Amino acid sequence: MTRHFGDLNADVLAIICNALHDVEQGPKNLRAFSLTNRRIRHASLPPLFRSVSVHKKTLRDSADALVALKETNSVTRYIRVFTFSLEVPSFQAVQEFWTTRDPAALMQGPEDAPDCASAFAEALASMPYLRSLTFQPNRNLLEVILQHFPVAFASSQLQLGRVESLSTDVSLTFLRGICPSAVALSLRMSAMSMGPDCGQEWAAGGRVTKLDILDMGHGDEMEDFVKYLPHITELAIESRYFDVKLDLARLASLQSLTSLHLPPLSSLNLGYNPPWCGNAYMGPNGQKLRERLNKQEEEAKRQAKRIVRDALPRLRFLRIDYVGTYNFSTLKTDDPDELDRLAAIEDS
Known part of the structure; x- marks a missing residue:
């Protein structure tokens, strides 16, 4: 019968080390566990690094x-x-x-x-x-x-042929040549760093299917940029400000999109601007303010769904931060009223 962790075979030790690493405070505990003996230290290296x-x-x-x-x-x-x-x-x-x-x-x-x-x-x-x-x-x-x-x-x-995910500034196109197989890109955008051939350079090599835009910048060059990336199926926008009516039109060439992730409603220029401080709800007018904001929020959700649905008719999933995910594939008709009634599945 095994009386010590170090007596276990390498595969079992690897499973234990991986499991320990993936729990809360795991890396710290795994570092301590790795000091037990040489075999455990060797098994702990892959998850630790x-x-x-x-x-x-x-x-x-x-x-x-x-x-x-x-x-x-x-x-x-x-x-x-x-x-x-x-x-x-x-x-x-x-x-x-x-x-x-x-x-x-x-x-x-x-x-x-x-x-x-x-x-x-x-x-x-x-x-x-x-x-x-x-x-x-x-x-x-x-x-x-x-x-x-x-x-x-x-x-x-x-050449880093095994890299599948690459995150950087859009101007650093030399990294695309180093990671030709990357199919998931996270790019920080800025008008000053986007040349006329920028999209073409990022499209070279592997077929990009996932794009995260970390900052829209001015957004003026986005239309030219995304036309070189027609195979994108997943798009996430992480920007403090995204005019969903104007900026989404610049992305209309992405007709293969099935999943779109947008910033919070308050960033979409849809007339919903809740106060930053919770104290705004206090006092005699707090309840009226809350009711007014609730109406604005529902109207912003309705507009967002309609705008996205019109611009990207093949889209299946629309996720809005702090709202949840709308599953458009459950819609049975093109009736706008059915779309208005579609509720979001809240993020767990």
């Missing part, structure tokens, strides 16, 4: 962290999800950059950007089984990144 991040460091500090990560090549092969975010040295550095337009203001030394770019490429090269990559730098660093990072990656000839 499944997801790794280098988070909000400067170019210089990020380069050091990426070099250190690459040097632990005995564990980087376990990384499936990698997140890298870059930050500026200080608010003062940003002020100087916007005053002088000199990218050097955002660096602590002239070699920071090329060193970070090379370290990033080398670190990714040590992750052969990577499935998901997120690179979201501070917007102020985009000019620096576009100057140095594509050069470093071109010379490395890196």
Whole structure:
């Protein structure tokens, strides 16, 4: 009879370690469990290093962290999800950059950007089984990144053929060439970073079926962008402001869409603007305010359903944050009254 965890076979240990990792406080408990003996430590490595991040460091500090990560090549092969975010040295550095337009203001030394770019490429090269990559730098660093990072990656000839999900700024199209098989894209949009061929560059390679728009920016270029991505079936909009009447018309070419996820009703420019503070409901007029807002909310829901249904007739699921999901496939007719009566399934 087995008297110790270390006596269990490798498959059983792997199952135990994965289960322990996936519960609340799991990674912390798994790290403690991994100290039990060598066999358990070996079994714990895949879940412990499944997801790794280098988070909000400067170019210089990020380069050091990426070099250190690459040097632990005995564990980087376990990384499936990698997140890298870059930050500026200080608010003062940003002020100087916007005053002088000199990218050097955002660096602590002239070699920071090329060193970070090379370290990033080398670190990714040590992750052969990577499935998901997120690179979201501070917007102020985009000019620096576009100057140095594509050069470093071109010379490395890196290909991450197993990456299926890619999240970054829309201007960083060089990452698409590195991750040609990515079918799920999460792109932060901004008018200043979208060139005329941007959509075509992102459409190259694998057939993109899922798109998350992290920030609409001005939205003016969206119509040209999405026309190159006709195979998208799932679209999510994560933006503080999305004029559902105007902006959805720019996405009308996405006729293969079956699922659409929109921001809250208050972001859709449909006349529903609840107060930020709950104190607004207090006092003698609180009940009247609540009743008026309830009517505005119901009207906004009705308008949202109709606008989306008209623009995207093949859509099956419409999800609105804090409202729930409408299943259009249950509709038996095209009668607007039936659509108005359709209730949302609240998120659990």
